[in-house]
Amino acid sequence: MEKAERRPYRMGARAAAMEATRTHILRTAVALWMQHWYDEVTLADIAKAAEVSVQTIVNRFGGKEGLADAAADWLAGRVADDRRAPAGDVKAIVAVLIADYELHGDANARWGVDAERIPAIARAIAGARSQHRAWLEQVFSDRLPAGGPAREHALNLHYAATDVALWKLWRRDLGLSREETERAMHDMVIAIDPRRSSDE
Missing domain, CATH: 1.10.357 (Tetracycline Repressor; domain 2)
Incomplete structure (x- = not known):
């Protein structure tokens, strides 16, 4: 019974951690693209600045263009709030x-x-x-x-x-x-x- 109760908590904590990582990557990508041209910023640059692997970015966004799409949506939400x-x-x-x-x-x-x-x-x-x-x-x-x-x-x-x-x-x-x-x-x-x- 105790294990069954812990499992949803762990899954919830894991989902929250994954979302936090995703948001951190988006925030980092947007910050870099605010300062540089799109082509000047590589996935490796974003991964290094976000302190994650390139594979983590690929797994979550499918590549640079997918990340750019997600970053644009994320930024649009921030702009709307501001x-x-x-x-x-x-x-x-x-x-x-x-x-x-x-x-x-x-x-x-x-x-x-x-x-x-x-x-x-x-x-x-x-x-x-x-x-x-x-x-x-x-x-x-x-x-x-x-x-x-x-x-x-x-x-x-x-x-x-x-x-x-x-x-x-x-x-x-x-x-x-x-x-x-x-x-x-x-x-x-x-x-x-x-x-x-x-x-x-």
């Missing part, structure tokens, strides 16, 4: 978004280049765009028309005004400070008047 802002508060929404781009913006730019030839990165970029659009619909719900083409037009304008490529233009290409970038994005969002028809 992007909490009250709906309708443009200043807070932009501040949250700029904070996210300060952490991930440069990596996003590299991934955009890699997406042209690496399917896992292309899927991650597509997922991130979809997630960003859904987030905009939520936080700007009070600024968007009820439906139809006018809503789609206003959403597209909000998307363009808050895109990571615009952050890169301001921060990296034009050399604006974080504060200047935040103010510029805020002003662009405020300037969008969803009540105005795209026909005008």
Whole structure:
């Protein structure tokens, strides 16, 4: 009877340890890909940094592309958690978004280049765009028309005004400070008047 009681506990502890290892590998892979191009980071690099074997990574993810897919999903969840802002508060929404781009913006730019030839990165970029659009619909719900083409037009304008490529233009290409970038994005969002028809 005592052995039967211990077995579920051991299985639960083992599952928890396996999940912890999986999360540690994902966190390590994301950290390395945040700093380097996809091709520059090998499974051996990730294994060494995570203090696991390459075989452990292969067993859990099937290889580098499988790991990239899982890492993109894991990162999307983290970004969703970090992007909490009250709906309708443009200043807070932009501040949250700029904070996210300060952490991930440069990596996003590299991934955009890699997406042209690496399917896992292309899927991650597509997922991130979809997630960003859904987030905009939520936080700007009070600024968007009820439906139809006018809503789609206003959403597209909000998307363009808050895109990571615009952050890169301001921060990296034009050399604006974080504060200047935040103010510029805020002003662009405020300037969008969803009540105005795209026909005008």
